Amino acid sequence: xxxxxxxxxxxxxxxxxxxxxxxxxxxxxxxxxxxxxxxxxxxxxxxxxxxxxxxxxxxxxxxxxxxxxxxxxxxxxxxxxxxxxxxxxxxxxxxxxxxxxxxxxxxxxxxxxxxxxxxxxxxxxxxxxxxxxxxxxxxxxxxxxxxxxxxxxxxxxxxxxxxxxxxxxxxxxxxxxxxxxxxxxxxxxxxxxxxxxxxxxxxxxxxxxxxxxxxxxxxxxxxxxxxxxxxxxxxxxxxxxxxxxxxxxxxxxx
Amino acid sequence: xxxxxxxxxxxxxxxxxxxxxxxxxxxxxxxxxxxxxxxxxxxxxxxxxxxxxxxxxxxxxxxxxxxxxxxxxxxxxxxxxxxxxxxxxxxxxxxxxxxxxxxxxxxxxxxxxxxxxxxxxxxxxxxxxxxxxxxxxxxxxxxxxxxxxxxxxxxxxxxxxxxxxxxxxxxxxxxxxxxxxxxxxxxxxxxxxxxxxxxxxxxxxxxxxxxxxxxxxxxxxxxxxxxxxxxxxxxxxxxxxxxxxxxxxxxxxx
Numbered sequence: 419x420x421x422x423x424x425x426x427x428x429x430x431x432x433x434x435x436x437x438x439x440x441x442x443x444x445x446x447x448x449x450x451x452x453x454x455x456x457x458x459x460x461x462x463x464x465x466x467x468x469x470x471x472x473x474x475x476x477x478x479x480x481x482x483x484x485x486x487x488x489x490x491x492x493x494x495x496x497x498x499x500x501x502x503x504x505x506x507x508x509x510x511x512x513x514x515x516x517x518x519x520x521x522x523x524x525x526x527x528x529x530x531x532x533x534x535x536x537x538x539x540x541x542x543x544x545x546x547x548x549x550x551x552x553x554x555x556x557x558x559x560x561x562x563x564x565x566x567x568x569x570x571x572x573x574x575x576x577x578x579x580x581x582x583x584x585x586x587x588x589x590x591x592x593x594x595x596x597x598x599x600x601x602x603x604x605x606x607x608x609x610x611x612x613x614x615x616x617x618x619x620x621x622x623x624x625x626x627x628x629x630x631x632x633x634x635x636x637x638x639x640x641x642x643x644x645x646x647x648x649x650x651x652x653x654x655x656x657x658x659x660x661x662x663x664x665x666x667x668x669x670x671x672x
Numbered sequence: 673x674x675x676x677x678x679x680x681x682x683x684x685x686x687x688x689x690x691x692x693x694x695x696x697x698x699x700x701x702x703x704x705x706x707x708x709x710x711x712x713x714x715x716x717x718x719x720x721x722x723x724x725x726x727x728x729x730x731x732x733x734x735x736x737x738x739x740x741x742x743x744x745x746x747x748x749x750x751x752x753x754x755x756x757x758x759x760x761x762x763x764x765x766x767x768x769x770x771x772x773x774x775x776x777x778x779x780x781x782x783x784x785x786x787x788x789x790x791x792x793x794x795x796x797x798x799x800x801x802x803x804x805x806x807x808x809x810x811x812x813x814x815x816x817x818x819x820x821x822x823x824x825x826x827x828x829x830x831x832x833x834x835x836x837x838x839x840x841x842x843x844x845x846x847x848x849x850x851x852x853x854x855x856x857x858x859x860x861x862x863x864x865x866x867x868x869x870x871x872x873x874x875x876x877x878x879x880x881x882x883x884x885x886x887x888x889x890x891x892x893x894x895x896x897x898x899x900x901x902x903x904x905x906x907x908x909x910x911x912x913x914x915x916x917x918x919x920x921x922x923x924x925x926x
Binding site: 473476477478479480496497498499500502504506508510511512514515519523524526527528529531568571 | 674675677678679681682685686689690752753754755756757758759760761762763764925926
């Protein structure tokens with residue numbers, strides 16, 4: 419059974435300005451199945467389509483062509499979101515709320531009933547190490563604390579599928595280690611995890627499979643056997659597969 | 673219902689923590705200035721002037737607050753990307769919009785209540801005390817506020833520019849005070865184009881004649897029918913604007 423299925427999915431961004439329409443491909447004919455219980459990493463450069471793929475799963479974007487399925491339901495499907503946890507690349511939280519109020523809001527939005535909600539919120543704040551700061555406003559949180567609050571909202575409803583968009587970007591080494599441990603813990607609980615990253619060393623440590631995106635196309639899918647125990651195998655494959663599409667040339671050192 | 677009440681609660685808290693107290697402070701200054709100006713007048717004139725000045729200030733401050741808050745209500749969440757996290761939970765967009773709108777109207781209504789309490793206390797000192805008429809006047813202002821809030825929210829989503837939405841909201845607010853004049857002009861006009869345009873504008877803009885509490889100010893109290901029609905008009909216009917806003921919002925990608 420697949421947790422995620424992309425069937426020939428393309429996403430074209432259209433922008434009109436002064437009567438002229440420009441089209442930019444975000445994703446091109448993506449075909450990808452991710453079975454339940456797998457940890458799958460999406461690797462790619464900036465603008466390669468990682469976030470577009472994730473937004474299509476969350477119903478924040480609609481595909482131009484093709485079909486997206488999450489947990490057996492065609493996206494966008496509001497009801498299935500109760501079984502999915504999502505943490506974006508930065509903690510886009512309402513900073514006027516306290517840590518507890520923020521998590522309580524997301525627990526309520528996920529359908530957790532009042533009596534159970536308070537208990538669940540406190541448990542989750544303890545789990546992410548924010549129990550001592552739960553009554554402080556998020557505007558007083560450090561970047562690392564906000565990232566934990568963001569992870570807490572993604573996990574508060576005990577989702578079957580967890581989607582993390584660049585979860586280690588900008589974190590300190592200790593926090594990166596904790597995120598890695600969290601992903602492995604989720605896997606041990608039978609959850610499906612999809613995460614995107616630029617960081618090849620992180621991806622190779624936790625993923626069962628990876629997909630490399632370049633210019634909106636899925637150019638390579640690799641399984642753990644292809645990189646485990648082989649130094650630089652993933653990095654070499656990545657460098658060979660991707661093409662810069664952002665108009666930036668290499669750094670010259672002559 | 674749980675979703676609407678959760679969104680309502682956080683929106684209300686957000687406004688209260690941000691700037692709702694400013695309207696009370698501003699009104700206090702207006703009252704203080706007004707009291708100093710009218711202190712030289714006779715007892716009867718003082719009471720009447722303070723009544724007019726206070727009600728006009730409550731209405732103006734409430735309308736400016738609701739237009740400013742609703743125009744920014746969704747655009748700010750899109751800009752800060754907080755909307756990603758809300759809509760990645762099982763939240764119907766209509767519920768989110770309704771919760772945000774109700775939370776904002778409630779915050780402005782609280783501000784109105786605080787201003788009205790200060791105003792009523794001052795009027796009491798001047799010997800004016802007619803709670804029936806005063807409450808009916810406040811009800812009319814609340815109806816006007818809800819209508820302008822829904823209209824501004826629709827404009828902000830349709831135009832996606834704060835400045836344009838505010839300019840249109842002010843334009844429609846002005847037109848709303850001249851609905852009967854526009855229909856009169858349409859009847860007299862020889863040009864079919866002008867007639868159509870005037871009729872269209874007179875129907876699209878809210879008709880604030882329904883909330884003109886000065887119509888009953890010299891009677892003991894407004895009739896129940898008059899109040900019921902004012903309430904029905906406010907509900908119908910607000911619901912129509914919100915329904916259109918939901919249609920626009922459903923098409924948006926983030």
